[in-house]
Amino acid sequence: MKTFTKSAMLLLWLVPMSFFAQSTVVGTVTDAGSGQPIPGVNIIVRGTSNGTSSDFDGNYSLGNVKDGESIIYSYVGFIEQEVAYTGQATINIVLEEDAAELEQVVLIGYGATRKKDLTGSVALITTEDFNTGNNVTAENLFTGRVAGVNINTNGGPAGNSQIRIRGGASLNASNDPLIVVDGLPINDPNDTNNGSRSVLSAINPNDIESFSILKDASAAAIYGNRGANGVIIITTKKGKKKLQISLNSKTSINTQTDGVDVFSADEFRAYVAENFPDRVADLGNANTDWQDEIYRDAFSSDHNLSVSGSILDALPTRLSIGRSDQEGIRKTSKFERTTTSLSLNPRLFNNHLKIDVNANLNFEKNRFAPGVEGSAITFDPTQPVFDPSSPFGGFFEYTDSNGFPQANVQRNPVAQLLQTRNIANVRRYYGNAKFDYQLHFFPDVRAVLNLGLDTSETNRFEERSTESANTFNSNLGEFNGFKSDTDFTSKNRLLDAYLVYNKDIGNLGVEATGGYSYQKFEVERFETFDQRDPNLEPDVTIEPDVVLLAYFLRANLKLSDKYFLSGSIRRDGTSRFAEDVRFGYFPSASFGWQISEENFLQNSSTLSNLKLRLGYGVTGQQDLGTFANGYLERYRTAGQNTQYILNGEVINIVQAQFRNEDLEWEKITEYNIGLDYGLFNDRISGAIDVFKKESNDLLSSAPVPDAVNFSNQGFQNIGKFTTEGVEFSISADIIKNNNLNWNLSYNVTFIDQEIEELAFGQDIITGGISGGIGNNIQIQRQGESPFSFFTFAQIYDDNGRPIEGAYADLNRDGVINNNDRYISGKPAADITMGLQSSLNYKNFDFSFNMRASIGNEIYNNVESQNAQIGNTFRTVFNNTPVSVLETNFTNTPNVILSDFYIEDASFLRMDNITLGYTLRDVMKGVSSLRLWAGVQNAFVITDYSGLDPEIQNNGIDNTIFPRGRTYLLGLNYNY
Secondary structure (H helix, E strand, C coil): CHHHHHHHHHHHHHHHHHHHHEEEEEEEEEECCCCCECCCCEEEECCCCCEEECCCCCEEEEEEEECCCEEEEECCCECCEEEECCCCCECCEEECECHHHHCCEEECCCCEEEHHHCCCCEEEEEHHHCCCCCCCCHHHHCCCCCCCEEEEECCCCCCCEEEEECCCCCCCCCCCCEEEECCEECCCHHHCCCCCCCCCCCCCHHHEEEEEEECCHHHHHHHHHHCCCCEEEEEECCCCCCCEEEEEEEEEEEECCCCCCECCHHHHHHHHHHHCHHHHHHCCCCCCCHHHHHECCEEEEEEEEEEEEEECCCEEEEEEEEEEEEECCECCCEEEEEEEEEEECCEECCCCEEEEEEEEEEEEEEECCCCCHHHHHHECCCCCCECCCCCCCCECCCECCCCCECCCCCCCHHHHHHCEEEEEEEEEEEEEEEEEEECCCCCCEEEEEEEEEEEEEEEEEEEECCCCHHHEECCCCEECCEEEEEEEEEEEEEEEEEEEEEEEECCEEEEEEEEEEEEEEEEEEEECCCCCCCCCCCEEEECCCEEEEEEEEEEEEEECCCEEEEEEEEEEEECCCCHHHCEEEEEEEEEEEEHHHCCCCCCCCCEEEEEEEEEEEEEEECCCHHHCCCCCCCEEECCCCCEEEECCEEEECEEECCCCCCCCCEEEEEEEEEEEEEECCCCEEEEEEEEEEEEECCEEEEECCCCCCCCCEEEEECCEEEEEEEEEEEEEEEEECCCEEEEEEEEEEEEEEEEEECHHHCCEEEEECCCCCCCEEEEECCCCCCCEEEEECEEECCCCCEEEEEECCCCCCCCCCHHHCEEEECCCCCEEEEEEEEEEECCEEEEEEEEEEECCEEEEHHHHHHCCHHHCEECEEECCECCHHHHCCCCHHHHCCEHHHEEECCEEEEEEEEEEEEEECCCCCCCEEEEEEEEEEEEEEECCCCCCCCCCCCCEECCCCCCCEEEEEEEEEEC
8 A cells, every 4th residue: 555655646746747848849930041930941859750840920839849859940941950959948940041952942934943853954053163264244154064055155255155955946946045034034136136245245144143954845845935945044143141242353365366377478479479470560568467467465354343231131132233344356346344233132021922123234335346357368468557658547458540449359457447436335224023922811822923124225336437448439539438326225024923832731742833924025226327328318117016925834743752743834925926826835744753762772872862854845936036027918118220100200119028927836846854863972963864856847938939929938837857865964073071172074965956857848058158159058958957068079189189170970960060969067066065173172273164066067168268279369469278289279169169168177175274272261351362363265176277166157167256365363352
């Protein structure tokens, strides 16, 4: 009895003790960056199923917690925290952003997802991955870094880039990807050709946080009518809670590295004495290297200041100012840009309402230098640049017996540069306001409204001197000069409205997005033409508005973080097509399997990530350039040579234009199989993708029967072509420790394109070239690559020298004609590669980027139109490429279509090399000061005999703005 009594008393004493040892914890979870509460934070007692999550005010309550247990707080994008419970009644948690985890959040169009949840082929490039060097425009930040993405930038200051994702998808319509900045699809490149260098030249690279590149149709189909060539989503930097000041500055000098190999003055004299002895007296006494005369050492600078913080600890804000001055190596060419950017990111109503306002006001001033390389290559090197007795502003020019500028000869290229002023001033505003509201009464649903505006205003004038030989009127015997003004305005308005439903049901995650998009483009142009010509009058052109509207729906399912299924459909409409064919449907579906999360691989110490991706999608193409709205009935007034005179009165007629009411969407269907992999805790990682694209109902300018449609050709839906390819990428942390880190990244892409079908199986001759009249060097033919070179097969003598005018009779009919021309090459590469190395040793950093292109050819039109003895004297002397000494060709018409001028354009280019040193905590409050030096375009290895193997003109080299070699010094200061 005593034992029972003691036991009962002990039990009664332990019961209340257990209540004291097992209690309820309450608290609030907030964001360290913004101070705002975080809803949905996972809160769990380690090793148990006892857990909860924070509500939409960040508050939580967790019961049954025992002394000594650990509570874990976790949320996507934030560093996990663990707190030991020792009886606290309240535990408030402040979560810090996890930079490494945030880098894995990828924008996918009308939303975002974790990189590990992706089912499509999407590449993410963040600030840590950006290329170093002289990156004046945004796309150069990731040149060579993404498999399947090829960027070809010309040599001008802030030069325009040709961006191709998986080779493009069209023959004659646009192959440019859609560019989206903070949710705003920005103007097409064609809208900015009237003053800007490129569609991206107004964007300051220093304001960019990341790029998401949607490469396959399953990822890009959500953009429907504009996703045919892939999508590049740019995210700009936003404000943070802590004050941050950043100053980035660099200066550079750009030098010309090479020129076309033509005769020097003394070599030319010897050449003329041998071949034209009776003309030696016509030579001059100067020694002029005309290519040296048109180029210069170009100096440039780029300065950027940004301030980021939180106003009153409630309004995250970032303000940046940038100034870039870039001289071109072609004399007089210049690019100037001033950028201002403001980002406001308030979070209201306990984080229910997220507002993101991005505003950019940029000013761009361009001086465009005329392309005078052709004249510099052929101008007589024995003639001087200047002539004190010249009436042409002191420049040497050829004159006739009257002292007038001689007709049908090349003009002094230096005079053309210095006597021409072609300047465009561009004011561009672009930005958006995005409102993301999580419904209080239905917290699983968010309503999103995105309003965007992109306007560009250009004032451009061109003036040529009244002493220029190019403006001399021989009929009147006087100088006219030239002066014109152009005002150009484009507007792009956007409205996106959509709902997002997000719900976790056990192990099943569901996200659904549905909405509406409206975008309108307006373009207006005022042109005076030549104001010194009394017969010309100013003209105003208001182009028909282009309206794009769409309804879209997407659903994402996730099961146990291992199985992923995504599907979308978009109904798109465009004003560019007739009403009956205006709308199209663009579906997509994709599947992902995180194999490494299965039980048989989950504990693998070798294979840390293995994911299979399958994708299918259809995208559309409706960008017809100058043929937009070609379904409309259109007329134009005729010229002076097509007038009637009735009863003594001059009647101007109008001419009907080509019209195609049946023109419809070009549709691109794409299939993709991908495998993401990671080894040794992702120390080695990468992806393999195999894809096939089928472009149907190709939009292309093709011939039409005579007397049928007021033209001999026009835009039609004419056929089909396919693109197949394989992409492989790998990134490896070779060395990773406290003092030394070395990362290598490599990517390679194999692409094959083939035209499968053309209208009536008819070839399309294209690719106009200089030399002779009406010559074309390329063909679109079924079974061949787009823009294949179409030439005669050159015959060589026993010494391996080409025999002028001697070609193989390929069809053996005894006659050499166009039926003997054959496919001799193609401008597109079979293989492209990129290699990046980043090495950090203590405070030193060293990096380089290389690119390679294999299997592409170039037609050397510089040689084919100039390297003939017969071209040396035509009214006046013309310099000639020295290759004429090897060929002894005499006449251009005999050789210009020879495959002798089809050359291997494969190359290996060292894009940039950079060495830097970082001083850390050099003074109170300063986090870092980095000093660096670099070389851009360090070297190129190639067998191509021309100036540069990397050109934009579908592989036809007819003189280019050359790329120089740039030497840079810079500093990066961060507070």
